[in-house]
Amino acid sequence: MPEINRSINSLGSGFAAFLTPPPEDVIRFTVGQPDFRTPEPVVDAAKLALDSGLHGYTRSQGSIELCKAVANHLQKYDVSYSHEDVLVAPGCKQALLYAMMVCLNPEDEVLLLAPAWPSYDAMLKLVHAKPVHVKVHRHDYHPDFEAIEQAITPKTKAIILNSPNNPTGAVYFPDEIKRIVNIAQRHDLWIFDDMIYADLVYSDHPYLSPASLPQGKNRTVTIGGWSKIWAMTGWRLGWIAGPGVVMEGVKTCQANSASHVPTFLMPPAEVALSLIEEPRQMFQDFEKRRRVFHELLSEIPGLKAPMPEGAFYILVDISETGMDDITFANRLLEEARVQVIPGSLMPHGENLVRMSYATSIENITEGCKRIRKWLELIMP
C-alpha cells in the first residue's frame, strides 16, 4: 500500500474521547454548542430558499448580499471591510484553515495562548506550521506578556487570538489587545482573530477587534461565524475578512475546495444577522447560567475558578482535590454521572477541567449537587 501523509497521525482528535454521548442519566457539561433551536425566522428563510429553487452553483465567495451583511455586522465592532474582502466559508473552522493556508509556510511558528481550543494545534500541523503554546496566567487566564515575548523567535509568523475564549472564558482587556497588536507590529506577525464568541461578553469590558486599531488592520484576519449566538452549529457557516492580498488567497482556497457554502443557506444566514430579539434572549440565558454555575461551583471545597467573562465555559482548577484532571473526569463520570472535559487534552491545561454551561439551569444545579456530594464522599 502507498504511504499516507506522514504528519496526519500526529494530529490530535481534540476533545473527542470525552464527547461521546453518555447514557441518559449523565449530566453533560461537555458540549460546546447552544442547547437552543436555531431561531424560527432563519429556518423559515432556508425552507423558502429551497422552495424557490436556489439549488445550483453560485458566487464562490458567498452572495454579494450576504457578504455585505457580514461587512455590515462587523461594523458593530468598529471594523470596516469592503464586502469584496469578505468570504463565507463552511464554518469558522474552515475559515481558520483557509487563513493558515494563505498566511503560513511550512515550519512557520504560530503562538497560541494556552490552554487553547485544540483544533488550532491540529490545523496548524495540517498546514505543516508549528504551534507554540504560551501559557496564560493561571489566576485569570489572561495573557502573560513576558511569556509571549520569550516565545517569539525569528520563525514566529502569527498569533491566534480568541477572546472571548474557549476553553477559559476570558475576555481580554482592550489594553491587552493593544499590547498584542503592538507585539505583532514589532515582530511583523499576522493576527488570526477568532471572534466566534464576540457577542457573548458578560464583563464590563467589551470584545475589542485588533482590526479596529490602525496598527492592527493590515495584519489581522478576522474569522467568525453563525454557530454560537445564532445557535446554528449544524449549518456550517462562518466568515473570514481581511486585507485584500490575504482575501485573494482565501478566495482561491475556497474556489478550489468547497466552491461555496450551500446556495440555499445564504438567505437564512442573512436573516440571522438581522435578528435582535432572539440572540438577546439567548445571551440573557447564558448570562444567568454563568452566575448560577459559578456561584454553585465556588461553594464546593476543592474547586476554584475565576468568574468567566465571556463565551459559555468555566475552566475549573481541581488541583486541591489531589486528583489529576483525567482521573477527575473519568471518576466523576463513573461515580457521579457528570461529564466534563479534562484540561490536559490541551498543552498547559493540566489540573483544569472545562465545564460548559450550554445547558439548562436545572442541569447545572443537579450537576453541581452531584459533584459536591461526590467530592464530600471521597475527599478527606
Ligand SMILES: Cc1ncc(COP(=O)(O)O)c(C=O)c1O
Ligand atoms: C474557539 C472556537 N472557534 C471556532 C469554533 C468552530 O466554529 P464553527 O462551528 O463555525 O466551525 C469553535 C467551536 O467550538 C470554537 O470554540
